[in-house]
Amino acid sequence: MSAAARPGSHWLRHGVVYAAMLPMLATVLFAYLGTVFWSVRVSVSSSRTLPSSDFVGMAQYTRLFASERWLLSLENVVVFGVIFIAACLVLGFLLAVFIDQKVAGEGVLRTVFLYPYAMSFVATGLIWQWVLNPELGIQSTVRALGFETFTFDWIATQDKVMYAIALAAVWQAAGLVMALMLAGLRGIDDSLWKAARIDGIPTWRVYMSIVLPMLGPSIGTAVVLLSVSVVKVYDVVVAMTQGGPGLASEVPGKFIMDNLFGRANIGLASAASTVLLLTVLALLAPWMYARARAARNGGHR
Amino acid sequence: MIRKHSLAIGASLAVLAVGAAHAQANRAEVIHWWTSGGESAAIQEIANGYKAAGGTWVDSAIAGGEAARSAAINRIVGGNPSTAAQFNTSQQFLDIVKGGMLNNVDEVAKKNDWDKILPAPILKSIKIDGHFYAVPVNIHMPAWFWYSKAAFAKAGIAAEPKTPEEFFAALDKLKAAGITPVAFGGQPWQEKIVFDALLAHIGGSDLYLKVYKGDQKAIASPEFKNVLASFKKLKSYTDAGSPNRNWNDATSMVISGKAGVQIMGDWAKGEFQAAKQTAGKEFGCFPGFGPKAPYIIAGDVFVFPKTTDAAAIKSQQLLATVMTSPATQVAFNNKKGSIPIRTDVDAKSMDTCAQQGIAAMKDVSRQLPNSEMLVAPDITGALQDVVTKFWNTNQSVDDAVKAVGAAVKG
Numbered sequence: 001m002s003a004a005a006r007p008g009s010h011w012l013r014h015g016v017v018y019a020a021m022l023p024m025l026a027t028v029l030f031a032y033l034g035t036v037f038w039s040v041r042v043s044v045s046s047s048r049t050l051p052s053s054d055f056v057g058m059a060q061y062t063r064l065f066a067s068e069r070w071l072l073s074l075e076n077v078v079v080f081g082v083i084f085i086a087a088c089l090v091l092g093f094l095l096a097v098f099i100d101q102k103v104a105g106e107g108v109l110r111t112v113f114l115y116p117y118a119m120s121f122v123a124t125g126l127i128w129q130w131v132l133n134p135e136l137g138i139q140s141t142v143r144a145l146g147f148e149t150f151t152f153d154w155i156a157t158q159d160k161v162m163y164a165i166a167l168a169a170v171w172q173a174a175g176l177v178m179a180l181m182l183a184g185l186r187g188i189d190d191s192l193w194k195a196a197r198i199d200g201i202p203t204w205r206v207y208m209s210i211v212l213p214m215l216g217p218s219i220g221t222a223v224v225l226l227s228v229s230v231v232k233v234y235d236v237v238v239a240m241t242q243g244g245p246g247l248a249s250e251v252p253g254k255f256i257m258d259n260l261f262g263r264a265n266i267g268l269a270s271a272a273s274t275v276l277l278l279t280v281l282a283l284l285a286p287w288m289y290a291r292a293r294a295a296r297n298g299g300h301r
Numbered sequence: 302m303i304r305k306h307s308l309a310i311g312a313s314l315a316v317l318a319v320g321a322a323h324a325q326a327n328r329a330e331v332i333h334w335w336t337s338g339g340e341s342a343a344i345q346e347i348a349n350g351y352k353a354a355g356g357t358w359v360d361s362a363i364a365g366g367e368a369a370r371s372a373a374i375n376r377i378v379g380g381n382p383s384t385a386a387q388f389n390t391s392q393q394f395l396d397i398v399k400g401g402m403l404n405n406v407d408e409v410a411k412k413n414d415w416d417k418i419l420p421a422p423i424l425k426s427i428k429i430d431g432h433f434y435a436v437p438v439n440i441h442m443p444a445w446f447w448y449s450k451a452a453f454a455k456a457g458i459a460a461e462p463k464t465p466e467e468f469f470a471a472l473d474k475l476k477a478a479g480i481t482p483v484a485f486g487g488q489p490w491q492e493k494i495v496f497d498a499l500l501a502h503i504g505g506s507d508l509y510l511k512v513y514k515g516d517q518k519a520i521a522s523p524e525f526k527n528v529l530a531s532f533k534k535l536k537s538y539t540d541a542g543s544p545n546r547n548w549n550d551a552t553s554m555v556i557s558g559k560a561g562v563q564i565m566g567d568w569a570k571g572e573f574q575a576a577k578q579t580a581g582k583e584f585g586c587f588p589g590f591g592p593k594a595p596y597i598i599a600g601d602v603f604v605f606p607k608t609t610d611a612a613a614i615k616s617q618q619l620l621a622t623v624m625t626s627p628a629t630q631v632a633f634n635n636k637k638g639s640i641p642i643r644t645d646v647d648a649k650s651m652d653t654c655a656q657q658g659i660a661a662m663k664d665v666s667r668q669l670p671n672s673e674m675l676v677a678p679d680i681t682g683a684l685q686d687v688v689t690k691f692w693n694t695n696q697s698v699d700d701a702v703k704a705v706g707a708a709v710k711g
Contacts, residue, residue, distance in 0.1 A: 048396055048677075048679065049374060049393075049396035049397060049400075050374070050378060050396055050397065050400050050402075051378070068686075068690075069686050129545065133542055134541045134542055135540065135541060135542025136542065153541060155544070155545070156541060156542070156543075156544040156545075158693060158694060240545075241544075241545050242488050242489070242545055243489070244487060244488060244489065244544055244545050244689065244693065245487055245544040245545065245689075245693040246689045246690045246692065246693025246694055247686060247689060247690050247693075248693065258682065259682070260371075261367040261368070261370070261371050262367050262678065262682060263678050263679050263681075263682035264393065264396065264677070264678040264679060265678075265679045265682075
């Protein structure tokens with residue numbers, strides 16, 4: 001590039017950047033936002049097997065919230081979400097603290113903990129299903145060892161099946177939380193630890209009162225990632241219980257898929273997905289707001 | 302694999318280039334979901350028949366019925382349909398017929414006298430407003446009773462139960478002998494099959510039809526309550542591992558003699574065959590209680606998306622003719638485990654269960670349509686939810702009656 005071309009190159013450079021972004025922009029606008037609006041449109045029509053262009057107002061939503069299965073799905077996903085997020089955060093944090101002790105074989109352990117996240121739940125869910133099956137897995141093994149009264153049949157029990165699913169989901173996602181927390185822990189300066197040691201503060205207290213608050217951004221990221229996976233939870237349920245026993249482990253994602261394909265009811269399915277979309281937006285908005293505010297404050301500092 | 306792949310790409314390119322589609326004689330692209338070993342061997346028989354009749358078969362196998370049906374519908378809506386697409390013999394394709402998106406096969410139907418040779422429930426499903434919109438290829442019976450002869454002998458059960466009372470008595474004997482009486486797969490669709498079986502065999506054909514027609518009086522009747530109570534009673538004969546068990550795992554319990562009976566479709570026969578067991582020797586089968594028991598009919602059909610392309614229409618007609626010809630019917634159904642759609646075929650080469658089935662089909666009064674032929678997929682789904690809830694919770698019979706009444710209204 002010669003110096004003579006400099007005055008015009010500003011526009012040229014921006015032009016190139018925008019041109020490069022165009023395909024992505026078009027994809028987002030038409031493929032992503034377009035389909036979102038189309039789904040919302042279908043949700044206010046009487047569509048069944050085929051999309052129709054009539055308008056029935058809120059009828060699909062009325063039907064949706066009159067459906068026992070949908071309400072049960074919402075209830076289940078809340079129970080699952082609370083257990084899943086809390087357990088992942090606690091377990092992920094403890095794992096990160098453990099690895100942060102400069103243990104031997106850190107690289108291996110980190111990979112082992114993170115590995116479940118890299119595997120498809122369609123495969124691992126099947127193994128979990130066998131492990132938790134009262135006739136095949138843990139329960140029958142322990143009973144064979146002589147503990148005849150040992151019972152561990154969560155996956156086959158109406159009011160405990162969500163715990164069984166949360167257990168498997170935590171196994172999968174805790175490693176991811178560990179990785180996020182570990183990155184945060186590594187970002188904390190050694191001098192802080194030295195200062196605390198001089199002051200004679202017990203280690204657990206340092207973690208609780210100093211380290212945890214400093215991990216705020218990591219925790220925030222983890223919570224958002226986990227929340228989104230709660231809202232769209234589907235594969236783990238399909239692989240482990242298919243929504244059963246009965247309707248006890250039905251989740252919104254499965255309700256949508258069943259109605260979209262098996263039950264030829266795309267109007268109802270679109271109404272349900274619109275409700276899910278609004279839920280995700282409601283979860284994301286406070287986080288994005290907080291992040292924007294933090295960025296502004298950071299600028300002043 | 303790679304060759305197959307490039308073939309598929311080639312095929313889709315051929316569809317895109319309209320001119321190229323005419324290049325091959327009677328080219329037919331068929332969407333179906335028969336991907337397992339036995340199933341793909343079965344569809345191959347149809348493909349062979351079509352090739353022998355001078356056609357070019359383009360196979361579009363998509364794993365999973367729901368995925369295959371939605372792919373077919375998406376392509377119809379998108380304006381690039383396949384030549385033919387598989388559906389179940391049911392109301393699954395009613396909406397696309399009403400939407401005017403299918404070609405009829407009236408010509409083939411008239412030439413082959415379908416009105417005479419096909420069973421009434423199937424005719425009712427494929428003949429809409431006087432036109433034939435689908436080609437049936439098989440009859441599946443979704444609710445056979447499969448039992449282990451060894452388990453029955455051990456429990457001292459002399460003969461196949463002929464009444465519901467004898468059936469429950471046999472289950473008691475199995476239980477006393479330390480055998481799991483019912484091999485049960487606790488997934489909603491399997492629970493629904495067992496429920497439909499009891500509704501047909503304990504409630505009877507009349508009640509079955511009335512319930513699926515949404516007759517609220519029949520649903521509130523003591524007979525229907527008895528069906529629900531019997532269904533729930535069956536649960537005490539299942540084991541703790543039944544929730545979410547796959548159907549083939551339940552079948553293997555019968556194969557090994559660990560369990561006595563399984564209520565499942567005729568596709569279970571493939572599992573027995575794979576374990577080198579023969580019908581009538583190691584295992585037995587009966588379609589219901591006694592010689593007059595209803596015989597539930599389900600199955601698969603192919604539909605032909607609307608097109609004005611003369612060459613494509615010719616392919617569709619040829620496909621319809623080949624699929625229903627007696628030779629293809631026997632070859633296909635022998636591999637599929639189902640029975641032919643017509644009773645005028647030679648049944649000697651089929652096993653005793655299939656022969657029982659063909660005999661049952663000859664008695665018109667025993668033919669009973671599968672619930673999916675009677676109500677829309679939406680309502681089938683809602684009923685499945687009701688049944689699975691009733692089976693798995695402490696819901697009372699009266700509450701279940703109310704839930705059934707609400708579900709059939711849609």
